[in-house]
Amino acid sequence: MAGIYFHYPFCSQACNYCNFHFSTQTKYRQQMQQAMKSELYLRKSELKTPIESIYFGGGSPSLLPASFFHKVIKSVNDCFKLGNDIEITLEANPNDLTLQNLKDLKKSGVNRISIGVQSFHDYELKMMNRIHNSNQGLKAIEWTSKVFDNFSVDLIYGLPKSNISTWAHNLDILTSFNPPHISSYALTVEPKTVLFRQVDKGDIKLLDEEAVQLQYDLLTSRLEKEAYINYEFSNFGKIGFHSVNNSNYWNGKPYLGIGPSAHSYDGHRVRSWNISNNLKYLKSIENGCLSQRKEVLKDHEVFNEYVMIGLRTDGVKIKRINESFGSNYGLYLEKQAKNHLLDRRLFWDGDVLKVSRQARFLSDGIASDLFMLKS
Incomplete structure (x- = not known):
């Protein structure tokens, strides 16, 4: 879908x-x-x-x-x-x-x-x-x-x-x-x-x-x-x-962004966005083309996005990380999460890492502590 x-x-x-x-x-x-x-x-x-x-x-x-x-x-x-x-x-x-x-x-x-x-x-x-x-x-x-x-x-x-x-x-x-x-x-x-x-x-x-x-x-x-x-x-x-x-x-499904500045995602690794200028956008469409930029996300960027979204929604699934990125990413996540687990800001629900109720407001900051800076 x-x-x-x-x-x-x-x-x-x-x-x-x-x-x-x-x-x-x-x-x-x-x-x-x-x-x-x-x-x-x-x-x-x-x-x-x-x-x-x-x-x-x-x-x-x-x-x-x-x-x-x-x-x-x-x-x-x-x-x-x-x-x-x-x-x-x-x-x-x-x-x-x-x-x-x-x-x-x-x-x-x-x-x-x-x-x-x-x-x-x-x-x-x-x-x-x-x-x-x-x-x-x-x-x-x-x-x-x-x-x-x-x-x-x-x-x-x-x-x-x-x-x-x-x-x-x-x-x-x-x-x-x-x-x-x-x-x-x-x-x-x-x-x-x-x-x-x-x-x-x-x-x-x-x-x-x-x-x-x-x-x-x-x-x-x-x-x-x-x-x-x-x-x-x-x-x-x-x-x-x-x-x-x-x-x-949040589930990483593909979407098409129509109009100036609109972003698109192919559901895998490619993200694109239209030019943020109304007149230039109109001229490009008039000429039958599209003025946009693209980027191919690297492993660590996809990982970081998943961690951020996971902590804001239903949790980060360690099985999915191991299958999508390799066990080294799973081990890295467990290591980075250690202090937050000790402080009870994070907890394990089976093999799903979740934010505790009292730390919900801090979700984005906690997620940034779990990010991998490069592959």
């Missing part, structure tokens, strides 16, 4: 923490829609297995009309074989959603909505320079739940000036809707963003790591009580509602 990701690189407004490739200009938006469909046909020989996930991200793909998704889904069906229970997700800003719009999206073939609410507090939304307000977030969830059985809501924790009480209030509101899936990420400061400059100048003070961890711990404990499964560090789903798109990435 495989997946396709469409990156629509336009937004109405720039969030101050975002470092994804996007533009707030209106120029080239129509051309981009056609170019993305054209790229799909250019690359129809790249995926040999049935498609079980289509994901529209960005940017803000919810700016597009429902008719666009209908046409693209038809084009995917023309180029590839679709799986029987294909998941088709649209990332959406709350302010772009109306009850009628959601009904139109469902008719177009979209069967899952991921709503970027991020917070239910207006002062936090303003701090992030989000384009919507808290009431629009509430309405978006209400309307989506009336039209779609499968949807997800995003929240950000660790925001400046937040505390355990304000975060608990966000969780109270969200869980009152009982969404089938929730994604929640810590605020990160990325270079070349407005937030980076604000922090650098001292205009915004970040929370310390301990305060952020307390919010994460509340997130996991609260959602567990609400019958959510924490199937990946930042993702929580009710039974039967785990994201197919996300799970495919």
Whole structure:
């Protein structure tokens, strides 16, 4: 099975923490829609297995009309074989959603909505320079739940000036809707963003790591009580509602990235990514070619990715490491994990290495201690 990701690189407004490739200009938006469909046909020989996930991200793909998704889904069906229970997700800003719009999206073939609410507090939304307000977030969830059985809501924790009480209030509101899936990420400061400059100048003070961890711990404990499964560090789903798109990435399945800056993976060792320039991307598609770069991953790079993803999901399987990379990699992992095992940050569940509950927040740092620097 495989997946396709469409990156629509336009937004109405720039969030101050975002470092994804996007533009707030209106120029080239129509051309981009056609170019993305054209790229799909250019690359129809790249995926040999049935498609079980289509994901529209960005940017803000919810700016597009429902008719666009209908046409693209038809084009995917023309180029590839679709799986029987294909998941088709649209990332959406709350302010772009109306009850009628959601009904139109469902008719177009979209069967899952991921709503970027991020917070239910207006002062936090303003701090992030989000384009919507808290009431629009509430309405978006209400309307989506009336039209779609499968949807997800995003929240950000660790925001400046937040505390355990304000975060608990966000969780109270969200869980009152009982969404089938929730994604929640810590605020990160990325270079070349407005937030980076604000922090650098001292205009915004970040929370310390301990305060952020307390919010994460509340997130996991609260959602567990609400019958959510924490199937990946930042993702929580009710039974039967785990994201197919996300799970495919983590399980190393092939995926095709369509649009400027979109990444692709062949399911083995080759990763590629399109040029992060809208005009150059459009010109390359117009010329019937694709401007992209490729890399072939080395053994230790594949190993490191597996360790990172494994500790964030269902654990690192020593048998898989020995079979995929050789017993020397398995021995190396056991040696590197020794101190974390003694500190009870890691534990063995049979032959699967897992992060303990109390160390879950530290998963990425622990994983980096297990990395192999070169083959």
